[in-house]
Amino acid sequence: MSASLPLCRPLSTGRPLGVAAIGYAFMGKAHSNAWRNVGSFFDVPAFEQRVLVGRDAVAVAFAAGKYGWAESATDWxxxxSRDDIDIVDICAPGWMHADIAIAALEAGKHVLVEKPLANTLGEAELMATAAALARERGVQSMVGFNYRRVPALALARELIAEGRLGTVRHVRAAYLQDWLSDVETPMSWRLRKETAGSGALGDIASHAIDQIQHLTGQTVTEVTGTLRTYVAERPGPSGLENVTVDDAAWATLGLTGGVSASVEASRVATGRKNSLKIEIYGSLGSLTFDLENLNELGFLDATLPVREQGFRRILVNEPEHPYAAAWWPQGHIIGWEHTFTHQIRDFLCAIRSGEAPSPSFDDGLQVQRVLAAVEESARNRSVVTGVETGPLELIQVSSTSGAEEVGTRR
Structure with missing residues (x-):
């Protein structure tokens, strides 16, 4: 275990913590895998996978048996309300986050919720308020920006905090996928604003925005954004349906400490499967990262003589690296799924210690403010300020709408 991670020992008294997970599809499977494995590799408080919740009784019962849950249910x-449930892990679609999280916090349950925190800024504010009140009673909450737990990105944050880059000047982040490139890809809840909140913006740009703020330790204050929907209609159960979220998003960000950042996100970037590329440029050095090579970090030390400078590859799986000591011998790489295991580990340790976990609901709210500002800027062709505090303020630069549908109709 890296010296940068706090030691977490099992609880010495009391019954195991009872865990309920809500949602059993993509994220439910990823979280279930983490719950099933975390105790095998990390010293964490004792817990039990008590119940998996979903709307389809037959399907959720099958998933519960497959993923290691003791039972299933359809009524979250x-x-x-059960006394044997201490932790609620919310893997349901975004439109359900606020209702479930607030109810669980008010019931005294520790809550982990997938990103983005909510579908709307208003919902996120209510959730952050509920979390603050619950924290006064010792109830913990965390939002699941799992890429904070990529060892290479955790190392990047350490290097930045140690001053190895000097003054960070600007950051580039691009999260690109292609699973919607095919116009025949059918409609799903992720393509409807009422269930998803937004498209590539909330789904994957939220990760990039969180990383920019987390790595630099600075907060976004100013946003200029653009949204595009390239495929305006997709096949649904009853015929063609309108896509009501963005396929791609772009934003320029200003941060509290003078850092400038750019964000790009697309779910129609043909050939890109799951590429989150981050570049951080400072006065004394630079860092590069790509999620498709998540065990590697590129580092340039600009304090060396020019003839010796150049990006060098750090393979981030030595025991001295964050989280790495728990897994395999050095040189044996880990994968995307391990980030969720690290996330569960940190959440359980926070519950044991009583220290507030990170990222908090307040952190999730700040990301939600940025998402809302990107939408506002795209809609009004404006610069949005006051992002770190709210309410959002507009500086008008054009009267042309930026949230355009520019693509395929049938």
Whole structure:
């Protein structure tokens, strides 16, 4: 275990913590895998995978048996009222986050919720308020920006904090996928604003925005954004349906400490499967990272003589690296799924210690402010300021709408 991670020992008294997970699809599977494995590799408080919740009784029962849950249920409200449930892990679609999280916090349950925190800024504000009140009673909450737990990115943050880059000047982040490139890809809840909140913006740009703020230790204050929907209609159960979220998003960000950042996100970037590229440029050096090579970090030390400078590859799986000591011998790489295991580890340790976990609901709210500012800027062709505090303020630069549908209709 890296010396940068606090030691977490099992609870010495009391019954195991009871865990309920809500949602069993993509994220539910990823989280279930983490719950099933975390105790095998990390010293964490004792817990039990008590119940998996979903709307389809047959499907959720099958998933519960497959993913290691003791039982299944279809009514999340009855589950969070149970005395044997201490932790609620929310992997449901965004439109359900606020209702479930607030109810669980009010019931005294520790809550982990997938990113983005909510579908709207208003919902996120209510959730952050509920989390603050619950924290006064010792109830913990965390939002699941799992890429904070990539060892290479955790190392990047350490290097930046140690001053190895000097003054950070600007950051570039691009999260590109192609799973919507095919116009025949059918409609899903992720393509409807009422269920997803936004498209590539909330789904994957939120990760990039969180990383920019987390790595630099600075907060976004100013946003200029653009949104595009390239495929305006997709096949649904009853015929063609309108896509009501963005396919791609771009933003220029200003941060509290003078850092400038650019963000790009697309789910129609043909050939890009899951590429989150981050570049951080400072006065004394630079860092580069790509999620498709998540065990590697590129580092340039600009304090060396010019003839010796150049990006060098750090393979981030030595025991001295964050989280790496728990896994395999050096040189044996880990994968995307391990980030969720690290996330569960840190959440359980926070519950044991009583220290507030990170990222908090307040952190999630700040990202939500940036998402809302990007939408506002795109809609009004404006610069949005006051992002770190709210309410958002507009500086008008054009009367042309930026949230354009520019692509395929059938």
């Amino acid at each position: 409200r009855s589950v969070i």
